[in-house]
Amino acid sequence: xxxxxxxxxxxxxxxxxxxxxxxxxxxxxDIAHDLPRQDPRAGAFWLRETLPYFPPAVHLAVVDPGVxxxxxxxxxxxxxxxxxxxxxxxxxxxxxxxxxxxxxAIDAFEITVDEPASTTxxxxxxxxxxxxxxxxxxxxxxxxxDLLSPIDLASCVDLQFPEPTREGDTLDGEVLVVDDFxxxxxxxxxxxxxxxESANIHGESAPVVDTFDRVGxxxxxxxxxxxxxxxxxxxxxxxxxxxxxxxxDPVEIVMG
Amino acid sequence: xxxxxxxxxxxxxxxxxxxxxxxxxxxxxDIAHDLPRQDPRAGAFWLRETLPYFPPAVHLAVVDPGVxxxxxxxxxxxxxxxxxxxxxxxxxxxxxxxxxxxxxAIDAFEITVDEPASTTxxxxxxxxxxxxxxxxxxxxxxxxxDLLSPIDLASCVDLQFPEPTREGDTLDGEVLVVDDFxxxxxxxxxxxxxxxESANIHGESAPVVDTFDRVGxxxxxxxxxxxxxxxxxxxxxxxxxxxxxxxxDPVEIVMG
Amino acid sequence: xxxxxxxxxxxxxxxxxxxxxxxxxxxxxDIAHDLPRQDPRAGAFWLRETLPYFPPAVHLAVVDPGVxxxxxxxxxxxxxxxxxxxxxxxxxxxxxxxxxxxxxAIDAFEITVDEPASTTxxxxxxxxxxxxxxxxxxxxxxxxxDLLSPIDLASCVDLQFPEPTREGDTLDGEVLVVDDFxxxxxxxxxxxxxxxESANIHGESAPVVDTFDRVGxxxxxxxxxxxxxxxxxxxxxxxxxxxxxxxxDPVEIVMG
Numbered sequence: 075x076x077x078x079x080x081x082x083x084x085x086x087x088x089x090x091x092x093x094x095x096x097x098x099x100x101x102x103x104d105i106a107h108d109l110p111r112q113d114p115r116a117g118a119f120w121l122r123e124t125l126p127y128f129p130p131a132v133h134l135a136v137v138d139p140g141v142x143x144x145x146x147x148x149x150x151x152x153x154x155x156x157x158x159x160x161x162x163x164x165x166x167x168x169x170x171x172x173x174x175x176x177x178x179a180i181d182a183f184e185i186t187v188d189e190p191a192s193t194t195x196x197x198x199x200x201x202x203x204x205x206x207x208x209x210x211x212x213x214x215x216x217x218x219x220d221l222l223s224p225i226d227l228a229s230c231v232d233l234q235f236p237e238p239t240r241e242g243d244t245l246d247g248e249v250l251v252v253d254d255f256x257x258x259x260x261x262x263x264x265x266x267x268x269x270x271e272s273a274n275i276h277g278e279s280a281p282v283v284d285t286f287d288r289v290g291x292x293x294x295x296x297x298x299x300x301x302x303x304x305x306x307x308x309x310x311x312x313x314x315x316x317x318x319x320x321x322x323d324p325v326e327i328v329m330g
Numbered sequence: 331x332x333x334x335x336x337x338x339x340x341x342x343x344x345x346x347x348x349x350x351x352x353x354x355x356x357x358x359x360d361i362a363h364d365l366p367r368q369d370p371r372a373g374a375f376w377l378r379e380t381l382p383y384f385p386p387a388v389h390l391a392v393v394d395p396g397v398x399x400x401x402x403x404x405x406x407x408x409x410x411x412x413x414x415x416x417x418x419x420x421x422x423x424x425x426x427x428x429x430x431x432x433x434x435a436i437d438a439f440e441i442t443v444d445e446p447a448s449t450t451x452x453x454x455x456x457x458x459x460x461x462x463x464x465x466x467x468x469x470x471x472x473x474x475x476d477l478l479s480p481i482d483l484a485s486c487v488d489l490q491f492p493e494p495t496r497e498g499d500t501l502d503g504e505v506l507v508v509d510d511f512x513x514x515x516x517x518x519x520x521x522x523x524x525x526x527e528s529a530n531i532h533g534e535s536a537p538v539v540d541t542f543d544r545v546g547x548x549x550x551x552x553x554x555x556x557x558x559x560x561x562x563x564x565x566x567x568x569x570x571x572x573x574x575x576x577x578x579d580p581v582e583i584v585m586g
Numbered sequence: 587x588x589x590x591x592x593x594x595x596x597x598x599x600x601x602x603x604x605x606x607x608x609x610x611x612x613x614x615x616d617i618a619h620d621l622p623r624q625d626p627r628a629g630a631f632w633l634r635e636t637l638p639y640f641p642p643a644v645h646l647a648v649v650d651p652g653v654x655x656x657x658x659x660x661x662x663x664x665x666x667x668x669x670x671x672x673x674x675x676x677x678x679x680x681x682x683x684x685x686x687x688x689x690x691a692i693d694a695f696e697i698t699v700d701e702p703a704s705t706t707x708x709x710x711x712x713x714x715x716x717x718x719x720x721x722x723x724x725x726x727x728x729x730x731x732d733l734l735s736p737i738d739l740a741s742c743v744d745l746q747f748p749e750p751t752r753e754g755d756t757l758d759g760e761v762l763v764v765d766d767f768x769x770x771x772x773x774x775x776x777x778x779x780x781x782x783e784s785a786n787i788h789g790e791s792a793p794v795v796d797t798f799d800r801v802g803x804x805x806x807x808x809x810x811x812x813x814x815x816x817x818x819x820x821x822x823x824x825x826x827x828x829x830x831x832x833x834x835d836p837v838e839i840v841m842g
Contacts, residue, residue, distance in 0.1 A: 092639025127348025142797025285398025383604025541654025
């Protein structure tokens with residue numbers, strides 16, 4: 075199995091699929107091609123929340139504002155999974171989660187393609203051939219793939235999500251992503267809300283509930299979303315608009 | 331084969347695919363993930379017009395404004411097809427169509443998952459495991475799937491599309507859905523227009539034609555669409571804007 | 587393998603997949619369903635730049651403003667590839683490229699379906715059955731498919747992209763497409779920029795660089811894109827807005 079994620083929209087991912095399917099008979103599964111554009115941190119969030127549900131696979135992900143510069147292309151092996159992407163931190167959160175879950179080591183490789191056909195579409199000319207090569211060889215035989223050479227994981231770009239802070243009843247966090255529904259997903263772990271019935275977000279109160287339909291249509295709510303983080307949402311509406319919050323904004327929650 | 335439809339946008343369906351592909355080796359086919367958001371009636375229309383073209387399969391569909399409340403999760407068996415969704419009527423029109431076409435009975439089951447991982451993403455935590463379980467067991471062995479228990483179909487939420495009325499030359503119908511092209515699809519059966527050359531929609535006349543290019547670019551037309559219903563369209567333009575019609579609006583057509 | 591491209595948006599392609607998968611066990615791969623709407627020239631560009639990356643396959647493409655009129659439905663065979671589409675030129679550029687690359691002839695067939703179920707959705711009722719029939723029979727046995735009869739390629743609608751002209755240091759070209767990133771792709775071959783460091787587009791200068799990140803975020807650039815053509819782009823921004831250019835616009839580039 076080979077999964078494919080990018081911020082490429084359409085139809086660029088189709089050329090990547092053609093390259094892959096010309097080189098290996100993988101079952102190709104699209105994760106998303108509308109990852110937030112040129113935002114490796116948001117992409118890293120979605121990869122971490124999605125890829126661990128898959129059976130062993132080669133996962134190819136491209137959000138690559140530095141394409142064609144000297145940023146490296148890398149592949150990581152974590153247990154039965156291989157991850158392929160530009161070296162901009164995109165893979166680190168999901169690699170950590172897989173390594174923790176499976177008590178597996180993370181091995182890193184640099185991908186080198188001599189004179190790729192383009193300087194602007196490495197998804198097609200560098201990453202797709204590398205991912206197909208890994209799939210064809212098998213994840214356990216990655217080290218034998220021509221395009222790969224072992225490197226030190228510590229030399230790869232890291233990416234950490236910011237940690238929230240708590241002082242008394244006040245939590246200070248940040249918006250990590252806004253999803254397609256307009257749900258505002260913060261970096262505050264859901265456990266922080268245990269036993270709390272309402273929260274004050276930037277001066278306005280909202281009930282803390284376990285699901286959307288506990289409040290009326292169009293009403294604001296605070297809940298623990300499916301990723302385990304505190305979300306600021308609206309039932310049958312958009313939380314980002316109602317709370318006036320976007321990616322990267324600080325979120326102050328006063329509990330009680 | 332396992333088909334997947336939702337109003338989840340992106341990338342939530344990817345987590346569902348991961349759950350499914352971890353449990354069964356189904357060929358997964360996306361129907362759409364941009365079904366009209368939190369509108370079970372519109373979703374029910376598209377499922378009815380799409381799923382019957384498929385060979386025998388497990389069909390998973392999630393448009394679920396009541397997620398996490400006490401609405402049930404259900405599965406229906408109609409001949410060789412299994413249908414999995416929240417119990418909000420989403421499946422009833424397609425189940426009726428399959429039952430009529432194949433002269434098959436409809437058997438109903440409740441899906442029970444103990445303590446799902448989230449209260450807001452039952453697509454991943456309830457429906458995907460149930461659909462994968464049915465696929466792994468086989469549709470003819472649904473009754474043996476752990477998560478399912480038989481229930482009375484009559485206890486499930488029904489959903490009927492409104493019926494148009496006719497008085498003399500005047501048809502009174504309703505807009506069921508507007509498609510991606512802006513075509514306005516009503517609930518009026520195409521046969522009503524047989525032999526008619528023009529129709530008066532809310533006071534303005536439009537020709538009744540068999541296809542778009544019978545009128546000039548940008549001009550309004552009335553036709554029988556590919557679903558068999560009367561549509562109010564514009565050649566190479568948007569009917570919803572030209573006719574000022576949206577989902578749920580009444581449509582009065584005077585023939586002649 | 588069977589690839590699927592259209593301007594149908596969602597969920598119409600799902601009905602086509604159902605028809606195909608009911609008739610043949612093809613691996614179905616989506617190219618794109620948001621090809622520029624009812625614009626065969628832009629669709630022809632994307633097909634030419636995408637399909638040649640695929641292994642031998644049946645390629646079905648529908649951008650069809652003339653659906654239901656007397657425009658023909660056709661299939662082309664080029665080496666191991668079959669191409670199925672309305673006869674409006676959509677297939678000609680990709681067929682020429684495949685024929686040149688593989689030194690293959692192009693054989694043409696007309697598709698005839700008696701009384702298709704609709705006059706407005708031939709993707710489902712004409713093209714999908716034809717593509718499935720070709721896949722089931724095998725591309726090398728296309729001539730034996732019931733729905734196909736041989737025709738003269740010269741009788742099919744041709745579609746040529748406009749050629750740019752050069753006079754001294756001035757290149758006069760045209761915008762062929764604008765991609766999802768807002769990159770403005772012209773018909774000017776990249777070789778024209780060899781050795782040039784800056785270009786003057788409609789009176790304003792922009793650097794000629796090999797990739798986006800050579801200029802600051804939000805700054806304009808001219809580059810040779812992944813298709814080999816001159817593009818007018820913005821690093822981490824939209825070239826179409828910054829240059830004020832859209833599909834079909836003339837582009838005058840003064841080099842130096």
